[in-house]
Amino acid sequence: MARRWVVISLLPLLAVGYVVGSSGMWDRVSNDFMKEDKPYGPGDFRIDGAQVLSMKLTNPEVTTKPREERSDPTRAEFTEQWMYDPGETANRRSVRILGGNLEGEISRHFEEPAQRADWWLAPDWSTLYLTTGWSDRAAELPPGQSYRPELTQLFKSTDQGQEWEKLRWPEDQNITFLRFIDAQRGYLIGWGPRVWRTRDGGDHWDELPVPEGSRNPENPRQQFDLVALGQDHVLRMAFYDHAADVSRIYALSWGEDILKQAFTIPGHVVMDIAANTESNVYVLATRGAPYFSLPSGERDAPRPSVVWSWNGDTLHKLHEFPPGLKGYALYLTPSGGLLFDGVNESTLLGNDVVAVSYDGGGSWKIQDEGRSAQGGYYDVHTGTRWRVEGYSLYQREIP
Structure with missing residues (x-):
């Protein structure tokens, strides 16, 4: 895999003591990962040994007529009329569940019309x-x-996606996020925002009250900025309070019915939250108000990513990254480290970047993972990071 380096853009990182990872960090696992499913895309995949499961949102395949069948040989023409209509094309989007083996066939187990999905x-x-x-x-x-x-529809499978049960759910109640502790206990979060909880594997759902101020009467599709379920089984939700210029983080322990404000972060928007079994909470946030709420002239201003910690009593600012590094996710590694996942926007291609800290966020090692991938994820149970570029699947270990 060729990797392009933009040396000038990396100099500021090196000057403040960061370490850029080598191009040999990845091990290639497959040369034709998910190649046969069209249109191509790995989806939101998971790997266990050699077994693969993926949830893939996909556009319909569009085809063009052979040159000899076109009315104008110099211009491409679609084979069917609906392919010219963006609305009809959107109507033919679907979600697929695919499964199989890295060394064998990966096939479709389930498909349903959808323009949005979560699993x-x-x-x-x-x-x-x-x-x-x-x-x-x-x-x-x-x-x-x-x-x-x-x-909106809700489905459940107990055989790795081979067979599916459609659960009872009102079609007019949106579900944006699924957050489960185990197969029986979990939450649904939808527009409004609204929160539901099940204790019996989805047979019954109870709606829970949401924090005052999180709803906007003028926007029935209002959502939380971030919803996360920690290793301590606490559901945490964040929303930006424009009037106070703070992000409010609310917490709900399993068995409780009322979301309680845990803490606030002034002048930042929450991107991700990770919490360990002892309820030590780590927050990835971006400085400033939500992007689309800013005047257009302020949207290009530097917006550094910041990692914070909350120990139940005190909020600490652990680290602020250079403005060129934009963080999207924050993980706890199996050995208790912190993993920052983002993009180096100061490079020409927007290279993928991770930063790892093994001292509670005091010092960080930044590693350039190469140009942006088509897909991938970090397995918090095994410490394996997966990456797809082209048809190739790669892995590395971040313990």
């Missing part, structure tokens, strides 16, 4: 939950409405 896979792969959302993008907006109605 949860049990650590032992015994149970999957999947939610889908679909709206008729070719239809006119209903009179007086800003949005088209969206149809």
Whole structure:
């Protein structure tokens, strides 16, 4: 795999003592990962040994006529009329569950029309939950409405996605996120925002009250900025309070019914939250108000990523990264380290970057992972980081 280095853009990082990883950090696992499923894309995949499962949102395949069948040989023409219509194309999007073996075939187990989806896979792969959302993008907006109605469905599988049960769920109640402790206990979070909880594997759901101020009467599709379920089984939600210029982080322990404010972070938007079994909380945030709420002239201003910690009593600012590093996710590694996942936007191609700290966030080692990948994830149970570039699947260990 060729890797391009932009030396000038990395000099500021080296000057402050960071270490850039070598290009030999990855081990190639496969040369044709998910190659046969069209249109190509690895989806949100998981790997256990040689077994693979993936949830893949996909666009429909579009094809063009042979040159001799075109009305104008110099211009490409689609084979079917609907391919010219963006609304009809959107209506044909779908979500697929694919499964198989790295050394054998990976095939479709399930497919459903959807323009949005989320899933949860049990650590032992015994149970999957999947939610889908679909709206008729070719239809006119209903009179007086800003949005088209969206149809929501909820599914469950107990055999690694081979067979699926459609769970009872009102089609007009959006589900954006699935957050489960185990196959029986979990939460759904949807527009509003709204929160539901199950104790019996999805047979019954109880709606829970959300924090005052998290809803916007003018926006029925308001969402939390971030929803995370920690290793301590505490559900945490963050939303930015524009009036106070703070992000408010609320917490809900399993068995409780009321979300309680845990702490606030002034002048930052929460990107991710990680918490260990002792309820030590780590927050990845971006300086400033939410991007799309800013005036257009302020959107290009530097917005550094910052890692914070909360020990139940005190909020500490652990580290602020250079403005060129934009963080998207924060993980706890199996050995108790912190893993920052982001992009180096100061490079020409926006290289993927991770930063690792093994001293509680005091010092960080930054590693350039190469140009942006088509997909990948970090397994917090094994410490394995996966990456897909082209048709090739790579892995590395971050313990």
